[in-house]
Amino acid sequence: MTFPPEPPAAELVGITKRFGTVLANDSVDLAIARGEIHAVVGENGAGKSTLMSVLFGLHRPDSGHVLRAGEPVRFRSPADAIAHGLGMVHQRFRLFPELTVAENVVIGAEPARGRLRRGVLDRAAARRRVEALSERYGLRVDPAARVGELPVGVRQRVEILKALHRGAEILILDEPTAVLTPGEAGRLFEVLRTVTATGASVVLVTHRLGEVLAAGDRVTVLRQGRVTGRFATAGTTADELVQAMIGRSLLSAAPARTERAPSAEYALEVRDLAVRDGDGVERLSGASFGVRAGEIVGIAGVAGSGQRELVDAVTGLRTGHSGAVRLLGADLGRATVRRRRELGIAYVPEDRHGRATAATMSVAENLLMGDHRDAGPRGRAGRLSKAVVRERARMLTERFSVRTASVDVPISALSGGNAQKTVLARELSRRTPVIVVEEPTQGVDVGAQEYIHALLAQARDRGQAVLLVSSELGELRALADRVLVMYGGRLVAEFPRGQASDEALGAAMTGGTA
Amino acid sequence: MRGAREARDLAGAALRSAARSPALPAIAGALVLTTIVMTLVGVDPAEAYPALIRGAVADGNLEYTIGAFVPTLGMALAFAIPFRTGEFNLGGDGQMALGAVAAAALALALPLPPGIAVVVPLAAAALTGALVAGVSAPLHTRLGIPAIVTTLLLSTPAVALASYLVRFPLAEPNTGIAETPVLPAAAHLPSIGDSGYVTVALPLILVLTLAWLYADTGTVLGYEIRATGANREFARYGGIDVDRLAIATLAGGGAFAGLVGGLIVLSPPYRLVDGALTSPGYTFTGVAAVLLAAGRPIGVPFTVALLTILQVGGQGMERDAGVPSQLTQVIQGLIIVIVAVTATMRHRPGRWRRLLPGRPAAPPVEAPDPPGGHVDTTRSGVSG
Numbered sequence: 001m002t003f004p005p006e007p008p009a010a011e012l013v014g015i016t017k018r019f020g021t022v023l024a025n026d027s028v029d030l031a032i033a034r035g036e037i038h039a040v041v042g043e044n045g046a047g048k049s050t051l052m053s054v055l056f057g058l059h060r061p062d063s064g065h066v067l068r069a070g071e072p073v074r075f076r077s078p079a080d081a082i083a084h085g086l087g088m089v090h091q092r093f094r095l096f097p098e099l100t101v102a103e104n105v106v107i108g109a110e111p112a113r114g115r116l117r118r119g120v121l122d123r124a125a126a127r128r129r130v131e132a133l134s135e136r137y138g139l140r141v142d143p144a145a146r147v148g149e150l151p152v153g154v155r156q157r158v159e160i161l162k163a164l165h166r167g168a169e170i171l172i173l174d175e176p177t178a179v180l181t182p183g184e185a186g187r188l189f190e191v192l193r194t195v196t197a198t199g200a201s202v203v204l205v206t207h208r209l210g211e212v213l214a215a216g217d218r219v220t221v222l223r224q225g226r227v228t229g230r231f232a233t234a235g236t237t238a239d240e241l242v243q244a245m246i247g248r249s250l251l252s253a254a255p256a257r258t259e260r261a262p263s264a265e266y267a268l269e270v271r272d273l274a275v276r277d278g279d280g281v282e283r284l285s286g287a288s289f290g291v292r293a294g295e296i297v298g299i300a301g302v303a304g305s306g307q308r309e310l311v312d313a314v315t316g317l318r319t320g321h322s323g324a325v326r327l328l329g330a331d332l333g334r335a336t337v338r339r340r341r342e343l344g345i346a347y348v349p350e351d352r353h354g355r356a357t358a359a360t361m362s363v364a365e366n367l368l369m370g371d372h373r374d375a376g377p378r379g380r381a382g383r384l385s386k387a388v389v390r391e392r393a394r395m396l397t398e399r400f401s402v403r404t405a406s407v408d409v410p411i412s413a414l415s416g417g418n419a420q421k422t423v424l425a426r427e428l429s430r431r432t433p434v435i436v437v438e439e440p441t442q443g444v445d446v447g448a449q450e451y452i453h454a455l456l457a458q459a460r461d462r463g464q465a466v467l468l469v470s471s472e473l474g475e476l477r478a479l480a481d482r483v484l485v486m487y488g489g490r491l492v493a494e495f496p497r498g499q500a501s502d503e504a505l506g507a508a509m510t511g512g513t514a
Numbered sequence: 515m516r517g518a519r520e521a522r523d524l525a526g527a528a529l530r531s532a533a534r535s536p537a538l539p540a541i542a543g544a545l546v547l548t549t550i551v552m553t554l555v556g557v558d559p560a561e562a563y564p565a566l567i568r569g570a571v572a573d574g575n576l577e578y579t580i581g582a583f584v585p586t587l588g589m590a591l592a593f594a595i596p597f598r599t600g601e602f603n604l605g606g607d608g609q610m611a612l613g614a615v616a617a618a619a620l621a622l623a624l625p626l627p628p629g630i631a632v633v634v635p636l637a638a639a640a641l642t643g644a645l646v647a648g649v650s651a652p653l654h655t656r657l658g659i660p661a662i663v664t665t666l667l668l669s670t671p672a673v674a675l676a677s678y679l680v681r682f683p684l685a686e687p688n689t690g691i692a693e694t695p696v697l698p699a700a701a702h703l704p705s706i707g708d709s710g711y712v713t714v715a716l717p718l719i720l721v722l723t724l725a726w727l728y729a730d731t732g733t734v735l736g737y738e739i740r741a742t743g744a745n746r747e748f749a750r751y752g753g754i755d756v757d758r759l760a761i762a763t764l765a766g767g768g769a770f771a772g773l774v775g776g777l778i779v780l781s782p783p784y785r786l787v788d789g790a791l792t793s794p795g796y797t798f799t800g801v802a803a804v805l806l807a808a809g810r811p812i813g814v815p816f817t818v819a820l821l822t823i824l825q826v827g828g829q830g831m832e833r834d835a836g837v838p839s840q841l842t843q844v845i846q847g848l849i850i851v852i853v854a855v856t857a858t859m860r861h862r863p864g865r866w867r868r869l870l871p872g873r874p875a876a877p878p879v880e881a882p883d884p885p886g887g888h889v890d891t892t893r894s895g896v897s898g
Contacts, residue, residue: 317750338753347751355751358744365737369752372737382734 007070009034009201010055010086010170015064017050024050026225027064032170037192037202039212039233042222043245043445045415048205051222052172055203056088057081082108087163088172093155095162097148101141102126105133105161133161138194152303153184160191171195172203177211178442183302183510189215207445209238210474221245246447266290266326267465268314268345268434273323275309284309284489287323291465293433296456298480299469300505306489307469311436314467315347316340328433341370346427350438350469356423357411364393364407367426400425401451417448424452428459435459438469453479473505487511536856537806537817537849544848551844552837562837569830570823574709579826581711581781582794584719587818588774589800591726592643594814595767596661597804598730599742599759601654603767605665606797608672609646613639613772614779615676618694618786619684621701621779631700636776643772644765646672651761661764673792680788692788703780710782719777722770723815730811739763771797799825802850808857821846 008031017025025047032038042048053059055066057075066073068084075081078088095104103126111125130143139157141150147158156176163171171192177185192202192215204216212219213233221229221244229244268291275284284306291297301307312318314325316337325332327343335343349355357366368389393407402421404414411419420440427435437456441449456479460466470476476483483500485493485508493508549559570579589606596603603609617635626634650664677692686695703713730736742749742756749756774796779786803821807813828842 315751336753336755337750338755341753349751351747354745355747358741358748360744361741365741368737369741369748372752373734384732384734384737386731 006034007067008032009069011067011070012051012055013065013067015051015054015061015066017047017054017059017061019050023225025054025061028222028225028227030055030220030227032201032203033218034201035196035199036217037196037204037215039204039206039216039219040222041206041209041212041219041241041245043207043417043447045224045445046222046245047225048222049174050225052088052174052203052205055081056086056172082166082168085167085169086172087166087168087170089156089159089163089174089176091174091176091178093159095147095155095158097146099147100143101145101147101150101158101161102130102143104147104158105130105143105165107162109166129165130161133164137161137164137191137198139191153180153187156180156188157191160195164195169200170203171200172205174205175207175443176204177206177208183506185211209241209446212241213238223247242446245445265292265329267293267328268467269324269326269329270310270314271324271326273310273313273321273325275306275313275318275321277309282489284313284321287491289484289491289494291434291467293465294460294463295482296460296466296468296480298476298483298500299467299486300471300473300476300483300500300509301486302509303471305486305509307438307486309489310486311347311349311438311467311469314436315345341432344432344434346430346432346435348423348427348435348437348440350442352416352419352423352443357419359412360410362408363397363402363404363411363414363422364389366411366422367393367396367407369426371426371430396425396429397422399429400455415445416443417445420444420452421448424455428455431462432464434465434467436467436469439471440468441470441472441475473500473502476500476505485509536808536853537813540806540849540852540856541820543852544845547848548841548845552841557835557837557841561835562831562841565831565835565837566824566827566842568827568834569832570827575826575830577707577709577711579822580716582796582826583819583822584715585774585778585794585796586799586803586822587719587723587815588770588777589796590803590814590818591723591800592647592767592771592774592797593801594804594807594811595726595770596647596760596763597743597767598739598811599756599763600746601651601760601764602660602662603647603650603665603764603771604662604797604801605647605650605669605672605768606771606800607792608669608676609643609768609771610775610778610791610797611673611676612646612775613643614775614786614791615679615684616642616772617776617779618697619679621697622684622694625698626700628700631698632703632780635701635780636773639776639779640769640773643775644769647768647771648761648765651757651764655757655760661760665764677788680786684786686785694786697780697784701780702784703777713777713781715777715781720815727811802846806849806853808853 010032012028012030015025015028015030016023028047028051030038030040030051040048040051050059054061057078057080060076066075073080073084075084081088096107102123103121106121106126106129111122111129112120127143130141133139134141134143137160139161141154141157141161147155150158160171160173173192176188180188189211192204196202204212206212213236216233219229219231219233219236219241220227221231221241223245228247229241231240270290271288273284273287274282277283287306287310289297299307299310309318309321313321316332316335316339319334327340327345330343332340332343341347353359371392372384390407396402397404397407400421402414402418402425404418411422414422420443424440440452440456444452453475456466456468468476468480477500480500481497483495483505484491485495485505487509488511492511495504552559552562569575589610592606592609593603617639620638621631621635624631624634646668647665649668650661653659653664654661680694681692684694685691686693703715706712706714706716730740738749738754739759741752742754742759746756749759775791778791799821800818803817804814806817806821824842824846828839831837831842832839
């Protein structure tokens, strides 16, 4: 690859940033050339986000400096960075759901009407601008649509348009594909190509190595705050990246399958399950399937195809469905969440912050949830013994190798991988007949992913019935004995192990025939 | 043995909590600012502060302070108990007033033997307060109207109803004064010491406070309440009936407010005087004390004590040093403003946060959510 004689679009030189005793970035250099897609990869806690925060003016480095097109710049805030042509698309979008696409895009740089009506938003001009932008970059969106009603992939396009509208020449995307389907991810990368074709640059923060190799031009790998590798994607393998990220190769691609066949009985059985939302729209219709003890059944599908409704009906978090959910042959009827947990359904939710943990509570208290009625000293119902709670937490964190300073720190102090291991420790240690798992490795680094997959395989080998909902097709292929595909609230296809190719799954997920 | 260890644990927790609490710097800051104000208006701080303290604790004033401490602590609990599940009870005035009416009506109507004559009106007062507050719970869990709105709005009619009942059906006949007759002697709270101001209400409320503190940390119910307050969806996921807890804690808070009403009526002057319950402002002093304790239950008795001393001492300061007692309201106001500003700054990034005490310097290494006023649409209802 030849580099243009001009200076890089942006350059970070010798960035060091310390938080208390933690060295988040240790003299990191990063140069982003004009017109390239530059991937920044690393495990959770490797310092990617800190580095991006420095580049975007959210943090000021302890030492080192930032160059923009060869000129030293000093960003005091994101507003400074935006003024210098940087734009950031955060993992969690910053949009107003009640406003339209056009209104969201022009926020911060709104077109106003003529002299007499200064300060009044010119909606027509806003629309025109958004139309022009989406035309130019091939980002199809309806400017008049209300953002809250759009699918996640489209909301992301709105975020990108917003950055471009503010004149971004360097676009930073933080884990952009974490919320997308494979198809949407593919379209995102096409869009990014259009953007770089105009001379703008893209910084892609991600942990999905496949994407990096497919879509990136160059890669910078971080580990423990330092740069451990710089690669041009052409001629680099995933294994080289993994080596640089975790300092060793992965042990094996998929946990070995023991040859014990699953039992014939269904541990979890769902019959004609249908769920309507508050407006009476059917979100899940006629779902029937079963999961045997010692089996992992995968659920694939575009987000919003009914997976959430299915899981909520099984775990009891949503009531008012029709059809039956049976656990070990017994109909659960209208059993409460608590009753279902007691009878033997464990659940690892997708939404770690919103549902699976309480950020401000300690690791020990997070590990306690669901078992808290049995954590008292013997014979004293209703009481809670701190000693018992702590001891239990110490045992679990050790057994599931959760790395934490102590079980008394708030769970928000843990990295994504360790927080997820905490959730798995809580749910798997219950040894329930059935475990429902959603996106177990979302936002989790490669090392922890490997470990989590091994845990699920272990649960299966122990004879637990595992229902695995995932948007990572590789994960489903590696773990699931069967993959069911959901589309538009229905189960539309079933693939036995070994026959679930990306193409076949992708077609079924988008409503095509397999 | 066990009790002693628990007491030590509790005291240790209190000290550790105080050291990290934002309350101390807020109080210090408020005192500095108040001193500046005093100097500007020509008051000698060296005279005013000792007069303030004397006014609260010396020369027999301690009784008044304790007399105000008891209802304020009760009203603080009335707010704090539902606050732990994330519900706001701002209707303490109405719950207290109707609780007082229930206590007075029962004490006047039923000639009961000593002992029971105190217990029954107090129980009725607590029950009435619980019912009044409990009304707000289904309005929240079924209709989605926040308790902060309904408790506050229901308070005014409740106070008005209490006022009507005191002025007409329960009024002392032929006097034209808006008060009930004096309650029978059997219904008077036994006093402690010589004056009538310190009664068994003090040990009662202290024991109840300790019970609450213990329940908060040492019981399954306390855990469920804290989990619900920390993350409602997490609690629901864990099988906790969050709606039932909302009802229970709102009713529990209301019971405390009602009880305070009953305690006031059964204390000197042993009658229900219209307006006497709500005019000292126990309800919102209690709310302020809980907010000042910043989410640490163990701090509540201390912040209540502080605010009570400021209020009672302010009147002494006015008498002794000729300093308007409004100055103590300045101190209180400043404390609350500083606490509120600190709490807001904690959620903002950058250099302001570094100035704040009580937070270890290491944020998570993967910076969590960068700032920005925009709404996070991925969390808001509509999914893909």
